[in-house]
Amino acid sequence: MSNHKLALKMLRAANRIVITTHFPPDADGIGSQVALGISLNRLGKQAICVNESGLMDRYKYLDSSNIIISSDEYLNRKNKEIDLFIIVDTCSNSRIGTKMQGIAATAQNFLYIDHHPAPKEVAAIHCIDTSMSATGELVGNLISELGVKFDKEMALPLYTAILIDTSSFRYPTVSGATHRLLGDFLDVGVEPPVAYNLIYGAKKLPYLQLLGILLSSASATKNGKIAWVSVKEKDMIRFGVDSEDTHAFVNYLLVLDGVKVVCMFRESGKHVKISFRSAGDIDVGLIAQALGGGGHDHSAATIIEGSLKQVETNIISKLEKILN
Ligand SMILES: [Mn+2]
Known part of the structure; x- marks a missing residue:
């Protein structure tokens, strides 16, 4: 997995990092960007998650540290230099929203982290792994390899990302490795019944x-x-x-x-x-x-x-x- 290594190299080299996902976002996109952003900040970087619009109420619990801001909030900021612009859970710029496309154009470097099939030319220079059950699983692996320890702030969004994208762990992409990673999330305090109900059990x-x-x-x-x-x-x-x-x-x-x-x-x-x-x-x-x-x-x-x-x-x- 050479592109995995490439992603780690780019993540380690960058300081000012913006992470976005497709618009409207789902729990895999949100969970992945939140956890990646927190882990990069733990490494002393200035990472921020920016989405075309603010989060829908139902997803706000996934961002307990309020690391996600809207594109409008971002554009009002003074310092807008970006070393690395990351898009998680899609490898299509057209899906991130028009304001985010404008912001992406100002970045020095650019990286997709995704598990959807992509054209060969794209997959060759980005971190795309279709064997992953969710982008959340891929991001969880990257965080481990960066040497950052999981805590509940990262683990709940990542657990939820995988839960949602596998329709509760039922797809063929769910592997032993997926469950071992999920085990790490439980070890730092994620409770499956609580996590399940937060995303599936809040219907009217x-x-x-x-x-x-x-x-x-x-x-x-x-x-x-x-x-x-x-x-x-x-x-x-x-x-x-x-x-x-x-x-x-x-x-x-x-x-x-x-x-x-x-x-x-x-x-x-x-x-x-x-x-x-x-x-x-x-x-x-x-x-x-x-x-x-x-x-x-x-x-x-x-x-x-x-x-x-x-x-x-x-x-x-x-x-x-x-x-x-
Ligand atoms: Mn996904």
């Missing part, structure tokens, strides 16, 4: 009611290999559930016997977001890529223009062809 009743409607209208192909649910925009408005809240809905379909691929279609204006999950050896990352999106072999997504019904019919028939 309308969330369950919307989920109930969705699951009662779930569909599957005759052979049971493909199953899906569709989320109408008007139902999300009716139940006051935002798109962030719907992410985990698709995972419920994975309990079906014999299912190979499950998907969720979510209406958003004139577009439909499609989330794919694979229950076995079908690479949904390739499928999403062919549809203009991307992701991992077991979890991927894309956005397509069209009505909910149109897109649903079209994609399910495509998936049936692929699976037969």
